[in-house]
Amino acid sequence: MSPAALTAMQHGLQSCGVCGLVSRPAAGQEDGRCPRCDEALRFRKPESIHRTWAFLIAAAICYVPANLLPVLTTTTAAGAESDTILQGVVLLWSPTGWPLSLIVLFASIMIPSAKILALGYLLITVQRGSAENNEQRVRLYRMVEFIGRWSMVDVFVDTFTAALVQLQPLMSVEPGPGLFFFAMVVVLTMLAVESFDPRLIWDATSSKEVLHG
Amino acid sequence: MVDEHTPLPPVPSARAVVKKRARVSLVWIIPIVAAVVGAWVAVTRYMSEGPKITIIFSSAEGLEPGKTKIHYKGVDVGTITAIRLSEDHQRVVATAEMAPRTEDFLVEDTQLWVVRPRISGANITGLGTLISGAFIGMRIGSSQEEKREFIALDAPPVVSGDVAGRFFALKTGDLGSLDTGTPIFFRRLQVGQIASYQLSKDGRYFTIEIFVQTPYDQYVTPNTRFWQASGVDMQISAGGLKIETQSVLSILIGGVAFETPANGAVLPPAEPNTLFTLYNTRGEAYEPPPHNPQTYQLIFKESVRGLEPGAPVDLRGIRIGEVTEVRAQFDATNFEFSTPVTISVDPQRLGVKITDLRLGENLETIRRKLIDALVSRGLRAQLRTGNLLTGATFVGLDFFPDAKKAQVQWSQNPPELPTVKGQIEKTEDELSDVIKKLDQMPLKEIGDNLQKSLGDLDETLVTARGTLSNANKIVAPDSVQGQELDNALQEVSRAAQSLRVLADYLERHPDALIRGKTGDAK
Numbered sequence: 001m002s003p004a005a006l007t008a009m010q011h012g013l014q015s016c017g018v019c020g021l022v023s024r025p026a027a028g029q030e031d032g033r034c035p036r037c038d039e040a041l042r043f044r045k046p047e048s049i050h051r052t053w054a055f056l057i058a059a060a061i062c063y064v065p066a067n068l069l070p071v072l073t074t075t076t077a078a079g080a081e082s083d084t085i086l087q088g089v090v091l092l093w094s095p096t097g098w099p100l101s102l103i104v105l106f107a108s109i110m111i112p113s114a115k116i117l118a119l120g121y122l123l124i125t126v127q128r129g130s131a132e133n134n135e136q137r138v139r140l141y142r143m144v145e146f147i148g149r150w151s152m153v154d155v156f157v158d159t160f161t162a163a164l165v166q167l168q169p170l171m172s173v174e175p176g177p178g179l180f181f182f183a184m185v186v187v188l189t190m191l192a193v194e195s196f197d198p199r200l201i202w203d204a205t206s207s208k209e210v211l212h213g
Numbered sequence: 214m215v216d217e218h219t220p221l222p223p224v225p226s227a228r229a230v231v232k233k234r235a236r237v238s239l240v241w242i243i244p245i246v247a248a249v250v251g252a253w254v255a256v257t258r259y260m261s262e263g264p265k266i267t268i269i270f271s272s273a274e275g276l277e278p279g280k281t282k283i284h285y286k287g288v289d290v291g292t293i294t295a296i297r298l299s300e301d302h303q304r305v306v307a308t309a310e311m312a313p314r315t316e317d318f319l320v321e322d323t324q325l326w327v328v329r330p331r332i333s334g335a336n337i338t339g340l341g342t343l344i345s346g347a348f349i350g351m352r353i354g355s356s357q358e359e360k361r362e363f364i365a366l367d368a369p370p371v372v373s374g375d376v377a378g379r380f381f382a383l384k385t386g387d388l389g390s391l392d393t394g395t396p397i398f399f400r401r402l403q404v405g406q407i408a409s410y411q412l413s414k415d416g417r418y419f420t421i422e423i424f425v426q427t428p429y430d431q432y433v434t435p436n437t438r439f440w441q442a443s444g445v446d447m448q449i450s451a452g453g454l455k456i457e458t459q460s461v462l463s464i465l466i467g468g469v470a471f472e473t474p475a476n477g478a479v480l481p482p483a484e485p486n487t488l489f490t491l492y493n494t495r496g497e498a499y500e501p502p503p504h505n506p507q508t509y510q511l512i513f514k515e516s517v518r519g520l521e522p523g524a525p526v527d528l529r530g531i532r533i534g535e536v537t538e539v540r541a542q543f544d545a546t547n548f549e550f551s552t553p554v555t556i557s558v559d560p561q562r563l564g565v566k567i568t569d570l571r572l573g574e575n576l577e578t579i580r581r582k583l584i585d586a587l588v589s590r591g592l593r594a595q596l597r598t599g600n601l602l603t604g605a606t607f608v609g610l611d612f613f614p615d616a617k618k619a620q621v622q623w624s625q626n627p628p629e630l631p632t633v634k635g636q637i638e639k640t641e642d643e644l645s646d647v648i649k650k651l652d653q654m655p656l657k658e659i660g661d662n663l664q665k666s667l668g669d670l671d672e673t674l675v676t677a678r679g680t681l682s683n684a685n686k687i688v689a690p691d692s693v694q695g696q697e698l699d700n701a702l703q704e705v706s707r708a709a710q711s712l713r714v715l716a717d718y719l720e721r722h723p724d725a726l727i728r729g730k731t732g733d734a735k
Contacts, residue, residue, distance in 0.1 A: 047238050047240065050238045050240060050241070051238065051240040054238070054240040054241045054243050054244050055240070055243060055244075057244035057247075058243045058244035058246070058247035058248075059247075061244060061247040061248050061251045062247050062250075062251065064251060065251050065254050065255070069254070069258075081279075081280065177254065181251075181254075184247070188243070188247070195240075
């Protein structure tokens with residue numbers, strides 16, 4: 001289990017989120033400035049759980065149209081064709097192109113959904129005051145934070161293709177409405193990760209230990 | 214100024230209130246906006262979703278779910294979304310998603326078909342589909358009843374709904390080279406097409422649906438004649454070679470032509486879907502239709518080779534009917550074969566019109582009387598050769614006043630008309646008569662006499678030769694007679710000369726006749 005430790009907050013001290021300096025809060029008010037790096041000091045990120053929930057729910061809502069609406073409309077002499085992300089995966093799947101297909105599948109479908117589920121799990125456990133699996137939960141958080149940006153790959157690919165393949169009137173590629181929602185999913189999950197304060201994971205543990213100890 | 218250290222009178226301290234931060238974080242606007250946008254997209258999607266239809270094809274060749282479009286006048290109005298086999302594995306059931314607000318397209322008589330490259334006679338269509346792949350063509354019906362399940366046509370309809378015109382029906386026993394899309398000609402101008410054809414339930418004739426475009430449909434009146442203008446209609450007649458065609462196109466792929474007889478009454482345009490008869494040739498179309506034809510039976514004892522059903526029956530060269538049946542019959546009582554020929558005769562074409570029908574008299578009995586009278590005057594049927602090259606024969610009716618007496622056998626069904634032997638048969642009879650007579654001639658005696666005469670002739674010729682040689686001798690140049698003749702002729706010549714001198718002189722001196730010759734007259 002995690003080693004029993006006191007948190008700075010329990011001692012009425014604030015730790016700087018940037019330089020890590022622990023300082024006494026300014027007299028009479030909570031939000032002062034770090035004497036070393038001038039970063040705004042707070043015991044915990046303000047309304048962390050609320051904000052994270054808000055971003056997460058918004059991301060989850062956007063995830064639905066992102067997968068149902070076409071992300072790319074290809075117009076050729078044979079006619080216009082709109083593909084959703086999943087159709088793109090199916091389209092790319094071929095004996096030679098399957099790695100590409102897998103990349104799209106992971107980056108565009110599995111990672112965003114995994115992020116949403118992971119953050120939801122973290123939020124629920126924090127709200128219920130769970131003290132279990134703290135280390136795993138922090139590892140999960142770090143993973144989510146690290147991997148989040150890679151989901152933008154799909155957005156970049158699509159925008160590049162749309163910009164490059166403009167052979168009017170023979171062929172043209174245009175981004176579909178699904179792409180907007182997909183980008184929103186990526187941005188909102190990143191914001192959710194950003195607004196989540198991982199220190200909350202430990203708060204429950206320390207308060208329990210304080211209570212028991 | 215207030216001194217700081219002055220002890221204050223007892224002042225109650227303010228009650229500390231724990232401030233509840235109950236306000237809802239602004240951050241919740243984000244999921245609300247997301248939800249609103251998502252809902253709006255969902256609603257617009259739903260609104261933009263058109264009706265779903267099912268189309269049954271006989272084959273899904275060239276169709277691809279998600280790619281094959283439904284086009285109406287080149288506008289994309291739907292997409293095939295799924296293709297599966299029917300339960301009995303005989304047909305293909307395709308589901309299509311239509312564009313929004315296409316409900317009023319999808320009515321009872323809307324037609325759908327697969328557009329593929331198609332070469333049919335005069336037209337090459339659907340070449341664009343070679344590149345773009347097949348698509349579904351559509352013709353919107355005019356019905357009000359909505360429909361969601363369609364059976365696709367096997368071939369595109371010939372007439373698209375936006376061309377004004379009218380449909381008519383033609384009835385024919387033989388389709389010939391006609392097909393859907395075969396052109397209809399009016400004065401050699403293509404004015405329409407064959408839309409469809411259907412065999413009647415009893416399999417006896419075809420009903421052809423034709424479409425004539427506006428404004429040419431007004432020339433189709435109730436007495437318009439239609440005929441097959443396929444190929445070349447060639448006739449060799451006493452007037453020479455006659456070739457009749459419509460256009461090069463119709464020679465290649467066939468066609469139907471129509472014309473309204475110019476001499477008839479001017480009638481209003483025919484109602485749509487009027488049924489007309491399709492004649493085989495223009496000539497046939499212009500023949501008056503048989504009116505109440507009478508059937509008769511002719512029994513020929515001779516060969517009827519060359520006589521076929523459809524062969525004409527004519528009276529002194531005027532066609533009055535045709536042969537309908539030719540067969541052989543065996544009479545067991547006298548072991549004889551005969552060939553009853555059934556003919557169908559239109560009495561009206563003879564100009565026979567029974568007008569004054571008296572009361573109590575049957576039309577039939579009047580006709581019988583008439584025919585009986587004609588037969589007693591010598592009306593007989595005869596086999597005649599129509600064409601020496603092909604050996605085609607026909608039945609000729611004519612009057613043979615010296616023919617053997619005969620009567621119409623009204624008891625037979627059909628009634629039997631008396632016949633006489635055919636021309637060829639007659640000629641053969643006469644020829645054999647001649648041969649018989651020749652046979653009876655005393656040829657040997659004739660020969661003997663001839664020989665005797667020839668001997669006499671020989672003698673005569675010898676005498677003649679002697680006479681001729683004598684004559685020869687007389688005219689020979691060195692003979693005495695010749696010399697004398699020469700002298701005589703010279704004398705005659707001299708006499709003529711003096712006569713000429715005398716004539717000249719007399720012309721100059723006519724008085725010399727009275728006064729005599731004067732020496733110095735010059």
